[in-house]
Amino acid sequence: MTLYDRATTTSVYTGTLTDHGASMDLQSLTFSGDDLFAVWKDLATHHLHLWRLETGTLPESTLTLTAPSTGTGADILTLTGRLTLPDGSAPGEQPLSVTRYVNDSAKLTFGATTAEDGTFTFKDRPGSAGVIRYDVIWNGSPTVHWSTASATVTLVKAESSITLSGPETGTVGTQLKFTGVLSLGGQRAVFAAPLKISRKVTNSNGTVVTALPSANGASIDGSFRFTDTPPEAGEYTYLVQWDGNQASLPTSATFDVTVGEAPQE
Template sequence: MRPLPSGPARAGASLISRLIALSSALAIAAGLTVAVAPAASAADSMVYLDGMKDARDVAAAGGKVFVAGDDEIIVTDSRGTITDTISDLPGAAGLAVTPDNKRAFVALSGAQQVLELDTDSLAVIRRIDVAPYPCPWNLTLSDNRLWVGYGCGNTFNGGVFGLDLSAAAPVPVPVVANIYNAPLVAAAGGTLAVGETGLSACDLMVYDVNGTTPVRRGVINGFDNSLVIYDLVITSDGSTVILNNLDGWDTTSLTKAFSFPGGAGSVAISPDGAHLAATGTTGYDITMFDMGTRAQTYRIFASYASPVIGTLAFSGVDVFTVLEEVTSQRRLRLWRAEGATLPGSTLKLSAPPTGTALVPLTATGTLTLADGSAPGPQPLVVTRKLPDGTSTTIPGVTTAADGTYTFTDTPPVSGTITYDVFWNGNADFRWSRTSAAVTAARHPSSITLSGPKTGTVGKQLSFSGVLDAGDQTPPSGALLVVYLTVSDGNLEFVGTVNTNSDGSFAFVDTPAVGGEHVYEVRWDGTNVFEYTRGTHNVTVRGRP
C-alpha cells in the first residue's frame, strides 16, 4: 500500500489537513432536522492550553479531564478549568483509564514506557518499560490487559503488543508487527480492533483476546472498502467497531453492519453506550448520534477552530475535544460541549422588528423541552447588546409554568439592538439560547424658533427657541448651529449656541443688508435623537 505523508494517528493532526476522509460529509448538511447550535456559547467552555503545541489524546476520569501532548499532561476539572500540569513526560501520547476511574495509563513515546497514574493524587504508581518496542502511542484497556499501538511514524516499524497489568512487572506480548505508523487500537468484550493509519488504504484487523494469546479473526481490507482510518471506537460488548467514516463493522462476521450519516474526524462512544460523538462531520463541529436509531440528535459548532483528531472524550453528559485555531498562531484550546448527551430544549423569541430609542418595547417567547413537558418557572438570562458592542443584562426574566415568558426594555440608543435569551439547562435537559434583533430609530426631536417679523439694517435682532424631544428631555448643552439666507442667496454661517437644561436657547444677530432673511437653527442629533431644524423669517428694511 502507498504511504500517505502523515505521522502516527492521534498525533494532533487537525481537520484542516485531514479533509480527505470528509468528502461526503457536506452532502448531508442541507437536510438536517435536529437541534443545531450556531456556535459554541455561554453554556460551553473554552480554555487555552497555553504552552502545548501538539495535543494527542484526551481522557476523563475521577472528575478530571486529562489532555496529553508534547511532554506533559494538562489536567482540568470536570468543567474544563485547568487545575494541574504533569511535566517531564517525554512524548506523552495515548491515554486509557480504568473502569473505576481511579487509574490512568499514559503512553510515553519518547521514553519507551507506559506510565500508570493515580487519577486522584496524580502520583505516578509505576513506569512500565516496553523496550524494544519503539514509540508507544495508542492505548486501549480491556479487563487487566492494556493493548498498545506503537510505531515512530512514516516507517513500517509499528505494531501492537499487550501488557498484563496484574503482573508486578508486565512484559510486552506481541500481537502484530511491521505495520506502517502506530496503529489505532480499541478493545472490549474479548475483541481487539487494530486499525492501520497513514496509508491511502488502511486495513482493519480484528483479534479474539479472550484467551491468553490473541487470535486473529480476520482483516477488513482497506483497498476493497476504501478505508482511510483516522480514528476508531468499539462498543462495550466488542461486537462492533465504528470508524471515523461512521461505518460500523461487525467484529465476528467482518461485514459492514450499519452506517451513520456522513463522515467524521474523531469518534467516541458514551460510557452507557447510548451516544456516539463525532467531530468534523461538517467542519468545526461536535455532532451527536443516537446509537440505537443512528439518528443525529445534536450538533454544535466552534468558531475559527478545528477539532484535533483523536482528542474526543466523554465526561458525564459533556463532551470534550481539543481545538486548533485556524489563525496564524494555531493556539490550542480545550472545548467542553456541555450537556451534549442530554435531551434538548428550544427557546423562541419574538420581538418587534423595529422600535424607537427611549420608547419601551415588549418581547415574548417560549421555552420548550424535548419531551413536551411543561418546564415550570425557569430563570432566563436576557442580554441586550448595543451597536457599539456593549452588553447589559435585563434582570428578573423567568418563564411561567407553561414555558412562556415576556420582558420589556427601553432601547437607550438607535441602531441594531440584539436581545439574547439563554437558559442554562438542568440535570435532565440541555441548555438552549435564541436571539432577535430590533432596529431602533432615533427618537423624534424638533426645534421651535421665535423672533421679530421685521427688522432694520444695523439694528440687533433677538431670537429664542426650544429644542424639544417630545416626552423626553433633550441633552443639556446641545450644540446648535445658526445659518442665514438672505433673499434666496447663499446659506451663510452665523454662529453656534448651546441649549439650556430645559432645551431653551437664545441668540442675537445684526443684519448688514436689507431683504428677506431666513434664520435657520440646526441640530445634528445624536445616536439617540434624530436630526432636526427650525426656521424663522424676518423682513429687514434698509437704513432709514
C-alpha cells in the same frame, strides 16, 4: 446514539455521532455529573481525543423571543418571550442574560427575569439604525438543559424636526430671545444634541450670513434656547441645524424677524 432516563425509560437525547476519520472507544463511555465523555481515536495519526456531550442527559427547556419586525433608531423596543420547562411546570422567576448586537458588531449585555409562569418582557433603545439582533440565554438548572433564543429587528433612521419660537419684530441693540424643541421620531429628544445656529441679515447693504454660538444642546426634554442682539436694521432669518446621528436624520428650521432702528430720543 439515544440516551434514556433510567427511572422513566423515556428518551432525553438523540443525536448522530460523526466519525470524521476517527472511531469511538465505546468501552470508554462514562458519565461525570450530567455530561457524557468518551475517547475518540484518529484513524490516521492514532492520536486520542476526548469527546464530551454537555448536559446531554438533561431534558430540554424551550426559550422563545419575539421582537418588532421594523422600527426607527429612536424607538424604545419592547421584546417578549417565554421559558418553558419540559414537564410544563411554571419555572418561577429565572434570570436571563440578554445580548444586543448592532449590525453584528457593537454589543451590550444586560439582564432580564422571567415571571412565575415563565413569560418575560424587556425594553431597549438601541439608539442606532440597522439590523439589531437580540440573543437571550437561560443557563439551565441541575435538572433541565439550558436554552437560548434570538430575534432581529430592522431599524431605519427616524425623522427629526425642530420647532422655533421667538419675537417676530425687534430693535437694533435690543436682545432677542428664542426657544425651540428638537424632536426625534415624533418624540422629544432625550439626550444632548449640538445645534448649529446662523443669522442672515438682508437690507440695503446686501445680505450677510453670520455663524452664532451653538446652542448648548437639547436638554432632557428636547428644549433649547439662544439669544442674539441685532447689530443693524433689516430682515433677519435665524437658521438652526442638527446634523443627525446614528439613530435619526438631520433636520433644520428657520425663524424670521424684522428688526428696525431704535426710536430717536
